[in-house]
Amino acid sequence: MTQKNPQRGQLIVLSGPSGVGKSTVIAELLSERPDIYFSISFTTRKPRVGEADGVNYYFVSKEAFEEMIARDEFLEYAQYVDNYYGTSLRLIEEKLSAGTDVLLDIEVQGAAKVREKCPDAVLIFIIPPSFEELSRRLHGRHTDDEEVIQGRLQKAREEWKEIPSYHYLVVNDKVSHAASEIMAILTAEGCRTKYRKEWMEGV
Amino acid sequence: MTQKNPQRGQLIVLSGPSGVGKSTVIAELLSERPDIYFSISFTTRKPRVGEADGVNYYFVSKEAFEEMIARDEFLEYAQYVDNYYGTSLRLIEEKLSAGTDVLLDIEVQGAAKVREKCPDAVLIFIIPPSFEELSRRLHGRHTDDEEVIQGRLQKAREEWKEIPSYHYLVVNDKVSHAASEIMAILTAEGCRTKYRKEWMEGV
Numbered sequence: 001m002t003q004k005n006p007q008r009g010q011l012i013v014l015s016g017p018s019g020v021g022k023s024t025v026i027a028e029l030l031s032e033r034p035d036i037y038f039s040i041s042f043t044t045r046k047p048r049v050g051e052a053d054g055v056n057y058y059f060v061s062k063e064a065f066e067e068m069i070a071r072d073e074f075l076e077y078a079q080y081v082d083n084y085y086g087t088s089l090r091l092i093e094e095k096l097s098a099g100t101d102v103l104l105d106i107e108v109q110g111a112a113k114v115r116e117k118c119p120d121a122v123l124i125f126i127i128p129p130s131f132e133e134l135s136r137r138l139h140g141r142h143t144d145d146e147e148v149i150q151g152r153l154q155k156a157r158e159e160w161k162e163i164p165s166y167h168y169l170v171v172n173d174k175v176s177h178a179a180s181e182i183m184a185i186l187t188a189e190g191c192r193t194k195y196r197k198e199w200m201e202g203v
Numbered sequence: 204m205t206q207k208n209p210q211r212g213q214l215i216v217l218s219g220p221s222g223v224g225k226s227t228v229i230a231e232l233l234s235e236r237p238d239i240y241f242s243i244s245f246t247t248r249k250p251r252v253g254e255a256d257g258v259n260y261y262f263v264s265k266e267a268f269e270e271m272i273a274r275d276e277f278l279e280y281a282q283y284v285d286n287y288y289g290t291s292l293r294l295i296e297e298k299l300s301a302g303t304d305v306l307l308d309i310e311v312q313g314a315a316k317v318r319e320k321c322p323d324a325v326l327i328f329i330i331p332p333s334f335e336e337l338s339r340r341l342h343g344r345h346t347d348d349e350e351v352i353q354g355r356l357q358k359a360r361e362e363w364k365e366i367p368s369y370h371y372l373v374v375n376d377k378v379s380h381a382a383s384e385i386m387a388i389l390t391a392e393g394c395r396t397k398y399r400k401e402w403m404e405g406v
Contacts, residue, residue: 013225017319023328024309027374027387034290036260077243111227114228125396127402131406137206151396156406157406160403160406163396163403164403166396167395167396168391168394168395168396169392169394169395169396169399169402169403171402180390181390181391181394183387184386184388184391184394185387185390185391186385187383187384187387187388187391188371188384188387188388188390188391188392189373191368191372191373191384192330192371192372193366193367193369193371193372194369196372196374199330199366199372199374200366200367203334203360203363
């Protein structure tokens, strides 16, 4: 990057329906851009097999989470079924202040809260090439029964309606292509005049 | 590009002070993106040695240019010293409608007019790494005398003030880097939710 003074990092929000292949796109993106900090959420849900504290999530008790809410420590948090999920404001702010770009993988509710609190956040929504393809991918996983799949598809339909409130829409037709579009978005956002004010001085 | 229906082309405005190396950046950009139509301006100034009609400019008489003004045929036009320079609205519109991206190399006055008439135009300003570097580059050309150079530097100072009205600022520290930032901007602009409305349907 062309940088005169260390710039504040960019806050990037990535949302997309279950089954869109978001984790694969994120893995590809982070392998190309290892400087990006991928935010780890706090949750009250129990770790699944293979999940580790501080890697997949920070696993905390419901009481601890509710104390964090009371202390206004979350940039955003949401409740799904009986579990809380939230993003620590302090962790994010430390990274952004140090000039590190921060990537949040959050759902549409959380994204709306981030947009309110951080007007400079870049909101990207990832979709599959078609809704039929999403259904095919969810069925192809062979991990969920039909009822769960139908629930995910219904949720996807609702999330889809929120796309206009995102800045960018990336179609995951091919992982490398989706990741490269996201990288282009980050580069372009860094070129915005408002972030390069220091270059306008000294003439 | 991920395209469902043929999209309308993007109108890209590139401005920058004399001596910034804009032509070199444009040449690099067009070699990577030969699909972009680089707009050729109409002018009433006389061709210089090596310049050809329909390549560098469309060279027309003052009378012909003024008739085009009267018929409102310009997207923008401006007068410098005794010469007119202008962009044909019809030519641009044909390309954009056909889905071709169009690049305009115009000065700040013209850019302001394009911004008014085409709110979706993407405005990019290119600057050298520093004002001192611009002075060095202008002196290094050995084509202009000191008075002309001082005039160009004064003009650059005035143009510099208009940078905040551009969307993006690209620093030409290295031609390939500047060109790749512009390409990223074009990719990102194409990912804007507002241009991908057709993907939001059919769920």
